[in-house]
Amino acid sequence: MSEHSKEIQVSGMESKFVKVALTIVAVLLIFVGPTYIPYLMSSVIGFEYFVSISVGAVFFILGIVLIVYLIHKKVIT
Numbered sequence: 001m002s003e004h005s006k007e008i009q010v011s012g013m014e015s016k017f018v019k020v021a022l023t024i025v026a027v028l029l030i031f032v033g034p035t036y037i038p039y040l041m042s043s044v045i046g047f048e049y050f051v052s053i054s055v056g057a058v059f060f061i062l063g064i065v066l067i068v069y070l071i072h073k074k075v076i077t
Helices: 003-011 016-032 036-045 049-072
Strands: none
Touching: 016 049, 036 049
């Protein structure tokens, strides 16, 4: 086995389905994280406002990190 094939097996990005799914998850984290999640947490579930905003910010940051990772791995060009 060449070193390149080992890297692909470890990263798990050989499938188009995985690439598309990770891209959709990243976009949902970026757009839904800071908008709908805090609304649902504060209005529907009844969490404190600042807790819900913090969770939304964490989801947004995770989405940005995932997008940067996908760009670095050349999944998104």
